[in-house]
Amino acid sequence: MQRALERKGIPTVSLTVALDVTEHIKPPRSMFLPFMMGHHFGVPYHKELQREIILEALDHLVEAKESGEVKFPPFTWAKARKEGIAIKRSLGLK
Amino acid sequence: MTETSKPNQLRLEVWNTVNERYPGSMISKEDFVPLSFLTKPLSESKLSFVSTSGVQPVGTMPFDTVHPIGDYTYREVPSNLKPHELEIHQLKYPTVGANQDINVIFPIERLQELAQEGVIGGLTDNFYSFIGYNMDPDKLEQKLAEDIADAVVKSGADIALLCPA
Numbered sequence: 001m002q003r004a005l006e007r008k009g010i011p012t013v014s015l016t017v018a019l020d021v022t023e024h025i026k027p028p029r030s031m032f033l034p035f036m037m038g039h040h041f042g043v044p045y046h047k048e049l050q051r052e053i054i055l056e057a058l059d060h061l062v063e064a065k066e067s068g069e070v071k072f073p074p075f076t077w078a079k080a081r082k083e084g085i086a087i088k089r090s091l092g093l094k
Numbered sequence: 095m096t097e098t099s100k101p102n103q104l105r106l107e108v109w110n111t112v113n114e115r116y117p118g119s120m121i122s123k124e125d126f127v128p129l130s131f132l133t134k135p136l137s138e139s140k141l142s143f144v145s146t147s148g149v150q151p152v153g154t155m156p157f158d159t160v161h162p163i164g165d166y167t168y169r170e171v172p173s174n175l176k177p178h179e180l181e182i183h184q185l186k187y188p189t190v191g192a193n194q195d196i197n198v199i200f201p202i203e204r205l206q207e208l209a210q211e212g213v214i215g216g217l218t219d220n221f222y223s224f225i226g227y228n229m230d231p232d233k234l235e236q237k238l239a240e241d242i243a244d245a246v247v248k249s250g251a252d253i254a255l256l257c258p259a
Binding site: 006 | 123
């Protein structure tokens with residue numbers, strides 16, 4: 001998909017949580033997040049984190065020079081979860 | 095270039111598992127496609143979002159999540175919708191977070207905000223969604239991927255964010 005878009009002239013960036021799969025499919029630009037499957041943009045209600053992840057990905061779209069570059073931003077799942085739990089508490093959610 | 099950083103990998107050896115369980119079902123490439131580059135600043139670029147999350151507008155034909163070889167159709171998701179107007183038809187990834195806040199897999203509200211603030215130039219009228227459970231990689235690559243890529247081009251996108259769920 002990403003390769004098809006890139007061939008048609010649209011610069012792309014993808015997010016991955018499975019580095020081994022990424023190695024096999026060789027996408028043009030991708031960013032690895034050490035997160036749980038299905039949670040590429042972080043945790044529920046954590047708007048800041050969701051936004052930062054998109055911005056990091058867009059930065060990679062602008063900055064990457066060579067096809068196949070994978071970016072490793074400094075997010076961690078433990079920190080995301082911890083902050084997510086605190087946000088949920090502050091919103092009065094379980 | 096692709097750099098393997100095994101210490102960061104949470105699910106070691108999953109590739110072997112998938113390949114052993116579903117032989118020939120995964121795409122493997124030996125080469126890289128040449129990059130396309132931005133022709134204007136991000137703040138003037140229209141973004142499209144493509145996702146394998148199985149997110150679709152409420153009331154559209156649900157994805158066939160139990161078909162043995164998968165569903166090779168896609169849904170257009172108007173980019174101005176609100177989370178309560180979306181639902182997920184997909185069995186192959188944990189939706190525990192998305193069920194509380196769909197932005198964890200389909201960040202439609204965050205993208206709307208970035209467009210409103212002018213960080214990106216705008217959003218295409220539609221985003222594109224399909225399901226990742228597709229057991230025929232040739233059909234996926236030759237039909238579905240090309241269909242969506244054509245739709246994205248036609249939508250006037252300058253850049254695309256992709257998220258394989």
